[in-house]
Amino acid sequence: MDSFLSLFDPNNCNDSADDFAIGNLNNQKALPPEPQVGNIEYKLKIVNPTNQRFEHLVTQLKWRLREGNGEAIYEIGVEDSGILAGLSQWDMTASLQTLQQMALKLGATTTILRERTLDNGRSVAEVLVRKIPDDQNNIEVRVAVLGNADAGKSTLLGVLTQGSLDNGRGRARLNMFRHLHEIQSGRTSSISHEILGFNSQGQPINYSYSELITAEEICDSSTKLVTFLDLAGHKKYIRTTIQGLSGYSPHHAMLVISSTAGVVGMAHEHLAIAIALNVPFFIVITKIDLVSPTNTLQSLESFLKQVGSRRVPLVIKSLDDVITAGANQLTENVVPIFCVSSVSGEGLELLLKFLHVLPPGISAKEKERLEQESPEFQIDENFKAGDVGQIIGGLLTKGVITEGMQMQIGPQKDGSFQNVMVKSIHRNRVPCRMVRAGQSAALCLNSYIRGLRNGMVLLKADSSARGCLFFQASVSVLFHATAIYQGYQTTVHIGNIRQTAVVVGIFPSNCIHTNERASVLFKFKVHPEYVTVGQRLLFREGAAKGIGEITQVFPLPYKPESE
Structure with missing residues (x-):
């Protein structure tokens, strides 16, 4: 409206x-x-x-x-x-x-x-x-940050979450990097999480809010919490970027474009992926202290129309524009565009106001329905922490998980699941007793898991789930230079799953072209995965892209341990 x-x-x-x-x-x-x-x-x-x-x-x-x-x-x-x-x-x-x-x-x-x-x-x-819902500490919104390498994504996030402007040489982005090679190259290669809070009056709460404030204090002081997923912009990390968009289910995407470079490189690719996954997005043009954004704004109009998204750009110039954009973000075809400078601070206040009014991407009815289902936790990260034990991080897509809950994790190479118990839960680096559907968390398990890898899931212990190698999906090809035939191999993204799959069969014909739809039978090439009917699928290999929905799953047969 x-x-x-x-x-x-x-x-x-x-x-x-x-x-x-x-x-x-x-x-x-x-x-x-x-x-x-x-x-x-x-x-x-x-x-x-x-x-x-x-x-x-x-x-x-x-x-x-x-x-x-x-x-x-x-x-x-x-x-x-x-x-x-x-x-x-x-x-x-x-x-x-x-x-x-x-x-x-x-x-x-x-x-x-x-x-x-x-x-x-x-x-x-x-x-x-x-009003913060009774079952939550604050209202949480997940925002994926996309854009070409060197567009200023990490610098912008550093300014927003640290509360201090950049010096023009990348000082603000240093806190965003997780690896030495990222600091040396200045490019993000992994998915990092950063938080920005707002109090009841709409004032931002970040690490400059008070001296030596911690992440736990930011969460406790905020009625609304924006979690940024800083995704890689370089072409060679595109699979990691898709995994962030597909696996973490962000409510919104923020596409960052540099006014010095314009709409180039991976910006087209990132926008096409966001549209394919039905993620609402807005655009931030950075570095306006160096170059006027006029030419970039003109390019964006044709850019949005070329993608076929039928979006209408709205350049944000006032508080009225901010509120209008926030109200239209989920229901209309409006794309808000902010022009900012991380050095001078121009435009940042309007961007902060927009993040304050940005609506959560899931309705209360849908959230309640998901919480009543059996828990399903998608694993995106795993590591061992000394005597603490096995730690897994990811997103709870369904149900509720509490401390001490008996669960099962898998699938293993034979499609089976291993029983485990949740010892403790952390959200936004803060301990808590419960995690609900739609929330990301880190869970500590009571035992080490053999063959643990990203892409596995954590399910309720009494579930009779099995992994599968074969699955069928209704697929639409967005682009392919020729035609896709049986035997074609591609990287598929299903939630937190990222694996090469082989096309085993195409129905009703034996091939599929650009802008065509068909039922396709896939086979995971390396190991079984846990997938369910109705999950969205995205595949990409080079310039080829396609989307679809899983229609049928073929679980591996159960083999008793005596065999």
């Missing part, structure tokens, strides 16, 4: 023929009718409600918060039909006070995002109501 204040603010209008805007909305005097579902609520006014009416309003707010996974947007001075009626100053003040009382009743906070005066002299306001 378009945020209503942009409808009548003339400063938000862009008359460029390139349509760098959501649309010519400033002449409209109404919003679409109030949505029946979702986290947005219209209220003409809420002045001196009776006790019964007040309780009803609180119940309504509770439902909207649940729909928004802890966040709700209230449009005050707007009728249910969407007409912008506006309120007198007295009625607006009283309505905002009532909304604040409603929020206090639920333990929530209110933040006025914007307030404007209409032509009739009356005012309208947009208010963010936020």
Whole structure:
């Protein structure tokens, strides 16, 4: 839904023929009718409600918060039909006070995002109501950071999470690197996690918030936590980048482009992958202190249309643009574009405001449904920590895992699973007792695992799961120079799985071309994996790319230990 204040603010209008805007909305005097579902609520006014009416309003707010996974947007001075009626100053003040009382009743906070005066002299306001769900420490949003090598991704993250500007020679990015060769080359080769918090008033909480602040204190002080996945930009690390997008299931992707280089290199590839995986994205143009972003902005318009994404770019120039972009990020085809400098700090405040209002990418109903399923933890990292034991890191895609839970891990080479117990859990480097669906964590197991590798899964102990070598998928080829036939080998990405697979059969014909769809039977080349029907699949080899969905799995037969 378009945020209503942009409808009548003339400063938000862009008359460029390139349509760098959501649309010519400033002449409209109404919003679409109030949505029946979702986290947005219209209220003409809420002045001196009776006790019964007040309780009803609180119940309504509770439902909207649940729909928004802890966040709700209230449009005050707007009728249910969407007409912008506006309120007198007295009625607006009283309505905002009532909304604040409603929020206090639920333990929530209110933040006025914007307030404007209409032509009739009356005012309208947009208010963010936020309440951390009872089963969470904060509202978490995962953002994957993409872009060409040397675009300034790690430097930008260093500035956002450390709270100090760069010196123009890469000082801010040093804290982002995990390996010596990354420091020496200045290029990210692995997936690193960084956090940025926001308090109830929208102020950023990073490592400059107070002296010697720790990651645990950032988490404890934040009502909203943005977890950045810093992905590699160089071509030779493309498989690691795809693994980050596929395995960690980010809610949003941030594509970073350098104004000095423009839209070149892996930027096209990264955007195509984000679109193929249905990840909402926004764009940040860096280094505007060196080169004006005008040419890059012009290239981006044709760039977005060439990909076939049918996205409309929106250059963020004001706070109104920020709120409009945040409201459209999940439901519309708008691509917000920020122009920033990590050296001068220009544009960073608007980017921080956007991250503050960025919605979680999963609805409360979907989250609740996933939590009720049997737990499935995808393993992306594994290591041994001295006397502590076996540590695994990854994403819990389904269910709930608690300390002391009996689990099973696999598949092994024969497709079997090994029984283990979860000794302890850490999230964002902080110990906790529970991890829920959609959250990433590090788990300590009670024993070392033979043949442990990334791509395995952790399941409930009483599950009768088996690994498989053969699986069938409905596949669409995005690009291939010739045709794909039986015997074709490619790297497939399924969640956290990355392995070479061989095309065993193609149905109903014996080949498949670009822009064609077919049912394809694959065989993992090296070892069995645990996959399920409905999982998304992405394959890539050179310039060839394809996407699909798994339709059938053929588990390996069970072999008793006596054999």
